[in-house]
Amino acid sequence: RKKARLGRQIPLHRPCLQRFLPRDFSPSLDLRPCSSPLEISSKGSRLCSPGGTPAPKSRRLPPRLAWCAIDWEQVRLLEPLGAGGFGSVYRATYRGETVALKKVKRSDRNRLACRQSFWGELNVAHLRHGHLVRLLAAAASAPEDRESLGTVIMEYAGGSSLHRALYGERAPSPPRCLRYARQVASGLRFLHAAGIVHLDLKPANLLLAEGDVCKIGDFGCSRRLQDLRSPAAAHPCQLGGTYTHRAPELLRGERVTAKADVYSFAITLWQMLSRELPYSGERQCVLYAVVAYELRPAFTPAFRRAAGGSPLPELIRDCWQADPERRPSAAALLQRLSSPELRL
Template sequence: SSPLELSRYKAASSSRPAPCRLPPRLAWCSIDWEQIRVLEPLGSGGFGSVYRATYRGQTVALKKVKRCSKNRLASRQSFWAELNAARLCHPHVVRVLAASASCPGDPGSPGTIIMEYAGSGTLHRRIYSRGPPLGKACCLRYARHITDGLRFLHRGGVVHLDLKPANVLLAPGDLCKIGDFGCSQKLREDGGEDCCAQLRHLGGTYTHRAPELLRGEPVTAKADIYSFAVTL
């Protein structure tokens, strides 16, 4: 994100957007725009830009979902997929704190999401940094954090579908937190882990994608286990 883009976002944030309703189940997390102060850009990806900001007195990560002219449906799906993690609270899962189906300064954007700020970069950056390699004890600790987070998500009916080191954030205390739910899917509540027979998954990262997804087979929680094994 350029300084010009950041200044435009700050300016747009100072004026409250027109009200935009979320579904009733998400009404609790509507954004109070007057409480946002954007500080600096953190990075950008295929579906959005992330800023460090403050919200209601705490440091947060603010994600502006990108408008994709080539695939607007994918942009909208990414926004709503991110909210699959809403109301999920676990030490090893990044929390969604607030959201809105609007975005200051970009009326075409699918929305804005305010998330917990981890603050210590990603596991990908830690692995490939110039510092000392991860020791065995550290690897085992990180693996336990990730599996604890996955177990919690799967019990809550959420399949991440894009687990990789770049989507595992590091927090103070050397904690791992699973983030970036833009490819996630919710399992139906009336079945087990194979209850998404009607769904097929096209997103995610090719190098970490389970073979059954590449074959167009139904989405199950087992896909995350494969991605975890590749990450490990």
């Protein structure tokens, strides 16, 4: 407990903060279902062009994504599901099927982050995996909505997130949480093998779909590793994300690797078993303590009761190591989670 409150006790010295944290770092503590607001002009109606006729398909996507251009005649909005810093998500129908529709808003304050949020969603356009939310269609504009930077249509993975389940009245049992953890690790292994990092893994971005299947969603912060190796790559901290789950090397503005997701997974797994929030105290204090003093969430009595005598604390410690090279890969993580020794 004393260590978990460390962020409240550390004095804030500006030179130290500037040393450890990039000047343009502006994380957002967003625990809602999506981290990417919008108003529905007419609930349940079709999206039409200003003339009242259905809008044509978007032609602004690159040729490689032409297959997933939105057919606006087939879109009907139903109800809002959640909102965040970069946009809103709605339940909708597309070509007769229930889907989730996300609109990324246009912002004059952080245009680059908004653009990255939209194009980040498209990083997984070609991927198909049972524990990743599947992208169905996208457009770089929206009819009758000049505030929208882009629209993404995804499979509807249910109206509940792991965050909502953990902090609700009927929280999932520890064995069920461990099963979710394996499913998330499986999705991460596939994602990393495809050369993509999520960079915003947290319970709010893990959706509980039909059949009690946990799926990774909200890829607005994701990046392709090959793009990050380019000299022209954008500063990683411009992506936003949630500071409580963000790896210390990213807080320092260092190189992005797939091990950043492994760190976020460790914080998420800790939340699954403890049903507590990772830190208390002011944001800048927590950031400073995570980077300079290797502050991590405490293994509380609630966590230890849920973990029992399993090696989960050791696994979590390995995953949130300060040095990314010392963290296991997603493949090794899945293997350890599937070990017969790890039973709850």
